[in-house]
Structure formats: C-alpha cells, structure tokens
Amino acid sequence: MSNEAKLELDGKTFTLPTLTGSENEKAVDISALRANTGYITIDDGYGNTGSCTSNITFIDGDKGILRYRGIPIEELAEKSNFVETAYLIIYGELPNHAQLKKFSDLFTENQYLHEDMKFHFQGFPGGAHPMAILSAMINAASCFDDDLMRWQWGRNKQFDIYVARLLSQVRTIAAYSYRKSKGLPLIYPKQSYKYTANFLHMLFSTPYEDFELKPEVVKALDLIFLLHADHEQNCSTSTVRMVASSQANLFASCAAGVCALWGPLHGGANQAVLEMLAQIHKEGDDGSKFITAAKDKNSGKKLMGFGHRVYKNHDPRAKIIKKACDEVLSKLHITDPLLDIAKKLEEAALKDPYFVERKLYPNVDFYSGIIMRAIGIPVEMFTVIFAIGRMPGWIANYKEIMEEPKSRIYRPRQIYTGKTINEFVPLDKRK
Numbered sequence: 001m002s003n004e005a006k007l008e009l010d011g012k013t014f015t016l017p018t019l020t021g022s023e024n025e026k027a028v029d030i031s032a033l034r035a036n037t038g039y040i041t042i043d044d045g046y047g048n049t050g051s052c053t054s055n056i057t058f059i060d061g062d063k064g065i066l067r068y069r070g071i072p073i074e075e076l077a078e079k080s081n082f083v084e085t086a087y088l089i090i091y092g093e094l095p096n097h098a099q100l101k102k103f104s105d106l107f108t109e110n111q112y113l114h115e116d117m118k119f120h121f122q123g124f125p126g127g128a129h130p131m132a133i134l135s136a137m138i139n140a141a142s143c144f145d146d147d148l149m150r151w152q153w154g155r156n157k158q159f160d161i162y163v164a165r166l167l168s169q170v171r172t173i174a175a176y177s178y179r180k181s182k183g184l185p186l187i188y189p190k191q192s193y194k195y196t197a198n199f200l201h202m203l204f205s206t207p208y209e210d211f212e213l214k215p216e217v218v219k220a221l222d223l224i225f226l227l228h229a230d231h232e233q234n235c236s237t238s239t240v241r242m243v244a245s246s247q248a249n250l251f252a253s254c255a256a257g258v259c260a261l262w263g264p265l266h267g268g269a270n271q272a273v274l275e276m277l278a279q280i281h282k283e284g285d286d287g288s289k290f291i292t293a294a295k296d297k298n299s300g301k302k303l304m305g306f307g308h309r310v311y312k313n314h315d316p317r318a319k320i321i322k323k324a325c326d327e328v329l330s331k332l333h334i335t336d337p338l339l340d341i342a343k344k345l346e347e348a349a350l351k352d353p354y355f356v357e358r359k360l361y362p363n364v365d366f367y368s369g370i371i372m373r374a375i376g377i378p379v380e381m382f383t384v385i386f387a388i389g390r391m392p393g394w395i396a397n398y399k400e401i402m403e404e405p406k407s408r409i410y411r412p413r414q415i416y417t418g419k420t421i422n423e424f425v426p427l428d429k430r431k
C-alpha cells in the first residue's frame with residue numbers, strides 16, 4: 001500500500017508524503033502544500049494539526065494512555081517523585097544516583113532569588129493574581145543574568161544551571177507571590193528541605209514557627225506536580241514552543257507559557273471547578289440544577305473539570321488523583337460538602353446521555369482542586385501549582401525545539417476574510 005496521500009485540486013493530482021510515529025500515529029506532511037498548490041489548510045483550534053514531531057510525551061486520548069518518555073503515568077505516580085520525573089522529562093532518561101544528586105544539588109544552589117527582586121514584588125497591588133506575578137517575575141528573574149539577556153542557544157554552556165534555576169525559583173517566586181498578595185513577610189527556602197516540602201514551608205511558615213509538614217500532604221502535592229509535568233502540545237506548551245521558535249531565552253519562553261496556562265479553559269480550570277462547587281453549595285443545589293444548566297448552551301455554564309480536547313475516555317491522571325483524593329481526605333479526617341457535591345456531579349454526568357454521547361469525562365482538574373483545598377492551598381494558587389508542575393514539560397519542549405537543527409520560526413498562515421482595498425476618508429469627512 002502506498003504511504004503517500006493523493007490530493008485532487010483544480011483538476012490536478014498532488015502527492016503528499018506521510019509519516020508514522022513510534023506509536024503508529026499517522027500524519028500527512030503538508031509542509032510543501034502552499035508552494036506546490038497555492039492552498040493552505042484551515043484547522044480552527046489546531047485539532048488536526050501536528051505542529052512538530054516530539055520524543056517527550058505520548059497520549060492516546062481514546063484509550064486513556066499517558067506516558068512520559070515511554071513510562072506510563074501510573075508507574076511514575078506510584079514509584080517516582082516530581083524531581084526525578086522532571087529529570088526524565090527534560091533529559092530523556094531516568095537519572096542514576098549521581099545524576100539525581102547533581103540535579104537536586106543544583107536546585108538547592110539556585111533556589112534563592114536575587115535580593116533586588118523583592119522590590120519588584122512590592123510593586124504589585126495587593127489584589128494582583130499570583131499567575132500575573134508569576135509570569136512577570138519569571139521574566140524579571142532573567143534580567144538579573146547577563147547570559148540570559150544575551151541568550152544564544154549553543155553558545156551558552158550553562159543550560160543545566162538555567163534548568164535547575166528555573167525549576168527551583170518558580171517555586172520560590174510562586175510562594176512569594178502568594179505571600180505578597182496576602183501582605184505577609186517573605187519566607188526564605190531551607191537548605192535541608194526537599195522540593196515540595198520547601199515550597200510548603202515558603203508558603204505557610206511564619207517568621208516564628210515552621211509549618212508542620214505532614215508526610216501525606218507533601219506526598220499529595222508532589223503527586224499533583226508529577227501528574228501535571230507534561231501533556232504534549234497543549235495551549236501553554238505550544239505557546240512556549242512558539243516563543244522559543246523566535247530564539248527567545250528559556251525564562252521568557254516559559255513566562256509566556258504561564259500566561260497561556262492562566263485561562264479557565266486550560267490551567268485555570270482547577271480554580272473554576274472549586275468556584276463552581278462553592279457556588280452550587282451556596283445555592284443549596286445538590287448539583288442536579290447545575291447539570292441541567294451545563295447542558296443548556298444558552299446558560300453560559302459548563303461543567304468545569306469535565307471534558308478534554310484529547311481524552312475522549314477517562315483522563316488517566318483523573319483516576320490516579322481521585323484515589324489520592326480519597327486517601328488524603330481520610331488520613332486528614334476531612335469531610336468536605338464540596339467533595340460530596342463533586343461526587344454527585346460525577347455520578348450524574350457519567351450516566352447522563354449528554355455527557356456520555358460527547359465523551360465528556362472528569363479531567364485531572366476535577367479532583368486536584370479538592371485535594372489542594374484539603375491540604376490548605378488557597379484557591380487563587382491552584383493554577384500556580386499547575387504552572388510549577390508543568391515547568392519540566394515546558395523546559396523539555398524548549399530544549400527539543402532548540403536542539404532541532406531544522407527548526408524554523410513558527411509562523412502560521414490565515415485566510416483573510418476582511419474588506420478588500422478600502423478608501424482612507426479624512427477625519428473631517430467621516431460620518
């Protein structure tokens with residue numbers, strides 16, 4: 001069977017090459033389409049467009065599969081932790097003892113922000129959203145490094161240090177951004193704490209008393225970071241690649257990813273889930289009225305935490321996190337009316353033909369919000385937690401695009417549907 005595609009246009013037949021990925025995913029290569037035919041393709045929302053080839057993450061949305069560098073997410077969730085998984089995602093292999101130690105040591109060496117950055121934090125108004133502070137401060141952090149300011153891939157020998165600095169400092173910036181938004185004094189990281197424990201310490205300790213680090217709380221948050229660590233060419237990762245394709249530096253590219261993640265249809269969904277549950281609770285609804293509204297296109301409501309562009313089966317991360325959610329709540333002896341509403345919504349939606357026919361299942365955000373609430377993370381920090389978790393994926397995609405010898409600047413086309421040539425009318429003659 002031919003592995004070329006044939007396209008008939010304007011009475012002529014064109015041949016288009018195809019390619020097959022390592023998991024048998026198939027694509028028609030249209031790179032030369034415009035040059036050969038004068039046509040471009042239109043794919044609103046990029047649902048059928050492969051913007052790159054990538055070795056990092058594999059998703060089969062119909063089967064509910066997610067693997068980082070070939071390793072199933074279920075196995076990583078059970079046997080690994082966020083820092084080790086970050087190494088795997090960025091460098092392609094699980095680290096040995098020496099590599100892991102070096103990676104962790106670099107985190108510790110690079111965790112402190114430049115002292116002058118404190119003045120930048122002070123400039124934000126009290127109500128600033130931590131995602132706005134996070135993206136601005138990641139960009140600002142790059143201004144304190146001459147090499148980053150004169151970034152040129154290949155000339156820069158210190159990529160590993162920048163990787164560790166970004167991964168380590170995103171946590172420091174995230175914690176500071178929250179404390180700033182609450183008018184609380186900044187808490188410095190501790191040398192002896194591991195990644196996730198240190199973040200909780202910077203978030204919740206006071207100058208007088210260290211936050212009590214319950215192992216189940218640290219474990220649950222570390223799991224949330226790990227489950228979010230990469231997810232193929234989603235909105236924020238494509239944004240990072242888009243910015244990186246112009247050869248912008250690592251920090252600038254990832255700061256753009258934070259902005260893309262902020263929206264409620266992407267990373268902001270975990271915050272939106274909690275707000276939805278709180279609203280349902282406040283209105284005395286058990287979820288049934290809300291389900292009816294979510295099915296009505298005119299209501300402006302959606303069942304947040306349900307549906308996914310890629311998963312048309314269970315989101316494998318949602319299964320893992322649902323189990324973790326039950327464990328954390330029972331270990332911490334927490335009963336939460338919002339969790340009861342969430343369970344009712346899930347039960348009702350999974351039986352409802354509207355959701356079944358559209359293959360709308362709970363996604364990772366549906367339960368991560370409930371865990372974060374249980375462990376005391378404030379709602380406005382939910383998307384920031386997602387951003388910390390997603391950083392390894394953004395860095396790995398950045399690295400991949402930089403290492404691709406044939407990489408070109410991303411520059412999609414469009415079909416113009418506006419006015420054709422139009423007359424300029426002087427101001428005093430306009431109606």
Ligand code: COA
Binds near residue numbers: 306308365
């Ligand atoms: N609640 C109610 N209806 C939903 C829905 C939801 N959460 N998600 C999708 N639908 C409906 C759409 O209205 C559409 O209905 P139609 O076929 O009658 O027009 C159908 O399901 C297909 O949805 P579509 O908009 O094509 O899906 P998408 O791939 O463009 O969007 C999401 C995917 C994730 C943006 C979308 O499901 C959503 O907004 N979910 C809620 C937000 C969320 O949880 N985001 C986190 C993603 S990890």
